[in-house]
Amino acid sequence: MQAFQDEPFGGLPTLGMALIHEQARELGVVVLLDGNGMDEAWAGYDYYRRAGAIDTKIGPVQGTFTPSTHHPCLRPEFASRARPFVPEHPLRDPLRDLQYRDVRYAKIPRAMRFADRCSMMYGRELREPFLDHRIVELGLALPAAYKIRDGQGKWLPRRIAEHLLPDGVREAPKRPVQTPQREWLRGPLAGWADHQIEVALAGWGQDWLDPVATRAAWRDYRQGQSDNSFPIWQWISLGMIAGDEHG
Incomplete structure (x- = not known):
């Protein structure tokens, strides 16, 4: 997978996506549809409901309550090379600026890179109808009332689908x-x-990671003191790359 991605990939979900395309090839399915863009353009994610309290400088990592980064595990000279992400606020509205961040920088570019490489790995065509620029532009342009009502996102698309989909699907x-x-x-x-x-710690990681802090963080994770596997997977990816480089 790393060879096809030309970089470390996002984690086990990327492998699962690749398996879907592998099965599609076995079944003779050439074109697949994906739903990327609907939640970003129409405020489907839960955190959009508290947009004013979200720090837009920090990328979204869902399903976790612990930090997505482990700065103490980085050697100071390596960490000093990092440059902070400075978000834009072109729409001057907390919700729409958060949506813009996800579409332009955070979620969509990352998801589309992994998805495209997975589909091409098996010669399948992946289409993204909800990323039609007209749908995205409309979603970003409309005020919150057309996207979130009664604590539920994607309000307008759900209304449009009233005569197209059963209630159990439309209101899920x-x-x-x-x-x-x-x-x-x-x-x-x-x-x-x-x-x-x-x-990783024996290879390139010895120049980038503090081995004592990294092993301590890994031990805490195994003992259930952290619920975020994102940094763990980064270290694993570094180890897989180092292992490939050395045969």
């Missing part, structure tokens, strides 16, 4: 589909993850 709440990456890395994949992290 947002249900994120998450792989059990968090549980697997501290469970059945813990030994493999530990090996990859050690490979």
Whole structure:
């Protein structure tokens, strides 16, 4: 997967996406439709309801309550090279500026890169109807009342679909589909993850990561003191790259 992505990929969900395209090839399905863009353009994610309290400098990581970064694990000279993301506020509205961040910088560019590389890995065509620029522009232009009502997002698309879809589908709440990456890395994949992290610390990671702090964070994660697998996967990815480089 890293060879096809030309970079570390996002985690186990990317592997799951690749398996879908592999099965599509086996079944002779050439074109697949994806739903990227609907939640971003029409405020479908839960955090859009509290847009005014969201720090737009921090990218969204859902399903976790602990920080997505581990600065103490980085060597100071390496961490000093980081440049903060300075978000734009072109729409001058907390909700729409948050949507703009996700469409322009955070969620869509990342998701589309992984999705496109996965589909091309198996020669499948992936189409994104909800990323039609007219749909996205309309969603960003409209005020919040057309997107969020009674605590539920995507209000206007749901109304448009009243005569097209059954109520159970049209009014279904947002249900994120998450792989059990968090549980697997501290469970059945813990030994493999530990090996990859050690490979990372013995390779390029020794110049970038503080081994004592990194091992301590990994130990805390295995013991359930952190619920965010994002930094753990970054270290694993570094180990997989280092292992490939050295045969």
